[in-house]
Amino acid sequence: MKSKNDQASWLQGNGARCSAPGKFPPAPYHIVLLGPPGVGKGTQAERLCRHLNACHLSTGDVFRAAKCLSDNQLTPAIKAALGYMRRGDLVPDDTVIDMVVERVRCLNCQHGFVLDGFPRTLAQAEALEALLETINKPLDAVVNFDLPAEMVVERIAGRRICKACGASYHIKNQKPKAEGLCDSCGAALTQREDDREESVRVRLEAYESATRPLIDFYRSRNLLLNINAEGPPADVFDRLCFELSLAMTRKRRTVA
Ligand code: AMP
Numbered sequence: 257m258k259s260k261n262d263q264a265s266w267l268q269g270n271g272a273r274c275s276a277p278g279k280f281p282p283a284p285y286h287i288v289l290l291g292p293p294g295v296g297k298g299t300q301a302e303r304l305c306r307h308l309n310a311c312h313l314s315t316g317d318v319f320r321a322a323k324c325l326s327d328n329q330l331t332p333a334i335k336a337a338l339g340y341m342r343r344g345d346l347v348p349d350d351t352v353i354d355m356v357v358e359r360v361r362c363l364n365c366q367h368g369f370v371l372d373g374f375p376r377t378l379a380q381a382e383a384l385e386a387l388l389e390t391i392n393k394p395l396d397a398v399v400n401f402d403l404p405a406e407m408v409v410e411r412i413a414g415r416r417i418c419k420a421c422g423a424s425y426h427i428k429n430q431k432p433k434a435e436g437l438c439d440s441c442g443a444a445l446t447q448r449e450d451d452r453e454e455s456v457r458v459r460l461e462a463y464e465s466a467t468r469p470l471i472d473f474y475r476s477r478n479l480l481l482n483i484n485a486e487g488p489p490a491d492v493f494d495r496l497c498f499e500l501s502l503a504m505t506r507k508r509r510t511v512a
Contacts, residue, residue: 266313266362267321269355274311281309284368286393287500288375288384290470291401293459294412294451295485296492299424300401301372303493313362314372315352316341317422344455346462349379357387364391377466381473397503398474399496401485405460412456416445430489 264272285308289297298314305312319341322334330338333354337347356363356374363369375381388394403411414427416436420443425432432439450459474480481499485492 261311263311263317265365266311266359267318269318269358278309278367280366281368284308284366285310285370285504286363286368286388286396288371288395288398288474289373289401290398290467290474291485292403292405292408292463292467293456294408294415295401295403296411296489297372297401299430299489300399300493300496301370302424303489304370304496307497308368308370310368310370311362311365312372313359313369313374315355315374315376316372318355319347342449342455344450344458344462346376346466349377349383352376353380353383356384360387360391363388363393375470376462378469378473381470395479396507397481397500398470398479399481399483399500400471400474401483401492403485407486408460409456412451413453415448415451417448418443418445 261278262275265274287304287310289301291297298316301312301314304310319334319337322330323338327335333351337351340347352374371384375384411426411429414429416425416427416432417423418425418438418441421438421441423438423440424430425438425445432445436445437443438445449455471480481496481503483492483496483499
């Protein structure tokens with residue numbers, strides 16, 4: 257059986273190496289996912305990574321992994337970051353950018369990558385652009401998932417995650433086989449701390465003021481793909497694959 261990559265390089269940083277990286281794809285993809293919290297970026301990122309054999313790089317996952325470390329293993333910047341995260345606020349740009357720069361090996365990996373939750377501000381987008389230029393790995397596409405605001409709130413309120421393996425569910429749209437238990441590992445499902453109502457309001461405001469402007473930033477670079485995120489995850493994924501393959505065909509024709 258194929259063993260799953262443990263994402264150690266990304267989640268732990270500090271020069272850690274991934275186990276079971278698997279076969280490299282012949283044409284690695286370099287993709288950013290955008291969209292409000294709760295739109296389903298994480299679920300689509302997992303599917304897309306399996307499909308493209310790419311690495312799923314989520315900055316939120318790095319912070320959630322840090323929550324499991326003991327106090328003396330945390331740097332002051334990461335400790336402060338966990339406070340911002342709990343309240344639903346964005347972590348300061350310097351902390352997030354330093355964290356990504358420290359993991360540049362993951363951006364340079366021969367698997368390619370799907371960035372989920374980074375960049376979230378213009379300063380982060382500019383830092384990413386400069387970093388990718390230094391390693392000569394320009395972005396292939398930026399996918400923006402669109403969903404009406406009331407559906408965003410419903411999705412977040414019903415989201416449940418498995419703390420043990422990170423799998424994500426929804427109490428209405430993506431039910432686990434046994435109520436409250438993870439299909440993959442059987443552990444109990446919980447609500448993310450920052451999915452509670454007070455934090456969600458702050459996260460949606462942060463998205464509107466800081467992250468939405470990235471849509472124009474990437475549109476002006478001819479990288480933007482808009483995807484309607486309504487409906488079941490499988491339908492959204494079909495739309496995503498269709499638009500992505502069209503965009504890549506267009507791109508190859510322009511390069512040829
Ligand atoms: P996510 O799982 O992407 O929704 O991220 C969860 C939380 O981690 C966010 O609400 C922020 O507090 C923090 N976070 C993750 N990525 C970033 C980022 N690129 N910039 C600032 N804060 C971030």
